[in-house]
Amino acid sequence: MSASVTGPATVSGFPRLDWVEELVLPALREAVSALPAAESRVAGYHRGWCDAYGVPVPDRAAGKLVRPALTLLCAAAVGADPGAAVPGAVAVEMVHDFTLLHDDVMDGDALRRHRPASWSVFGTSAAVLTGDALLAAALQALAATPQARAAAAVRELVGALLDLVRGQSVDVANEKALEVPVDEYLAMAEGKTGALLGCACALGGILGGVDGERVDGLREFGRRLGVAFQCVDDVLGIWGSTRRSGKPVGSDLAARKKSFPVVAALAEGGPASRRLRSFYAAPDAEGGPATEVLRRLVEEAGGREAAEREAARQLSQALRALSCARPTAEAYRLLQEVADAVTRRDC
Template identity: 60%
Template sequence: MRCEQMHLASGGPAVVDTVPPSPSVESVLREARSLLAPALRDAIDGLPGPEARIARYHRGWCEADGSEVPSSGDDVRGGKAVRPALVFLAARAVGGLPESAVPGAVAVELVHDFSLLHDDVIDGDPLRRHRPAAWTVYGVPSAVLAGDALLVQALRVLEAAPEPLADAAVRETMAMLADLTFGQSQDVAFEKVGSVGVRQYVDMAAGKTGALMGCACALGGILAGADRERVVGLREFGRCLGVAFQCVDDLLGIWGDSSRSGKPVGADLAARKKSLPVVAALADEQHPAGRGLAALYAQQAPLSEAEITLAADLVEEAGGREATEQEVTRQTAAAMRALSRARPTAEVYRQMHELAMLLTRRDR
């Protein structure tokens, strides 16, 4: 099963609102950080000196000169540990202990950091988590090499897991990396082509973002000894959730609050990025707002602030916002259907549903 393809449905838009973590989800995330922290630090400290420093800086563990930043208990700085939480919940979903899935959680975080380091270089983004991006501090070659080192370390961590589970975990990760590379390649290619179809975009998002979340869930099942059918259900849950997550990111990139989301609002439009709201808005070539948006995107000169604001208005008028919000709901529903195939306990199903709601109702 693959994540469902988008259709431009009629009716009112889905609501993508602010949902703070419930006590249950906060407890899940706290436990994930606690389980992950020592093993992740060991893995990063095991990198060669220059790459270890860049990786620690990227995660917020140290300043550019290597001086330590004080930690706060179980906090794994550089994120809320959502993907590791998915790994541990997936292990629990099939009756395993979360401790058995620690190698998978560490590997997922290392791969995620690898992808972010490379993403920032590819996109030329100067900031990451409200700090100068690693490539702006250490240079492009060093940032790329640090990302490469993190990827190698992720595979080493999985290889050290008990056999025969280690082999299956490495194969799962290699398949994910192929999908991730495809998605990233498509994302870059979209910037240079005249038009992108909605189906093309969803396929890209399934690789760029869905593959890693799907792998996180699959690794939890694999390392807990689950059978193939349950692993497939977990993988597809994560994959569809990842597509929904990417759709929300696209919404935040146009209509979010920079001070709350940490995302530079308008940057995607300024770069003429073909995010899903834009792709959906351009799909109807007869819509006046869609034609106006196409004309703005065809301009050679950089867009002014007024034109960026106009572009956002045109995307909404042409239905891009509504279509993307509907897709968030659609992919989240597909994720929950897939999760049922893994036959989780009612408690774990509820926790994974709450985590999915947290990821897809982020503030914008």
């Protein structure tokens, strides 16, 4: 194995795997620089590599690189050289950025990674086109892998993209729905968030040269972890810190979006739940409640506790699935550390 899969230090609570940055960032920068000039500049700004004029910004952290880390660790988990999975790691990170660029446009969120969101700087057309360019580049990266594995890798990503679109579509539809059952929300989260993490893990196995049951175990590990990630992200979207996360906190409540804590709170049926329901049923009523009031009602109705409990349940299922992939001991330890960090992060 050409890279040492170790990393005792952390960044924002995640294991800091310096070897992941060393393998992935040069390839990711090369892929972004190969985009058309305008889209390359927007993508570089989005990642924090440059300012709005394209001037390089020094000393900005690479970020957690969670998805690329999962891809490389899953390759290591099946006994392969993590370097073989770098195209998959680059592809999933570009797809992740594609989804963020489009999400910010759809949601109207003006802050991303502690900076003005790309659409608010360059305009919505530029942000959408840059997302499209990143998606095309991701598919190109996988298509260029050895022929014996390229077709399976591209099929894996395309399947995840279709699941992602379905999940996002349901999420948008839920904004207008009066009732969103908890199980339907979890199915949506598995598509919207779990699909790409599952793909990241499966690509590690595919590009690492295995198939069948081991890839299935890696994919299921990622999908369950993705649902746990979404539950925690929903909690942070209500009770987190904008200063720490770099994203607007409370905006989902203000927009009456039905994240998991809200869905669970609305289903609880007690006094706080009924009052919350009345506010969600008439979101445009004059003199509506402050975000802090909604936050308190969600917590009183058990929404926060339910989301944290569901995240723990999904994590347990993820680790059981990972065992089915028969991972190496060292890679399993690091994947477990990443999975634990996903459900315990505060930003």
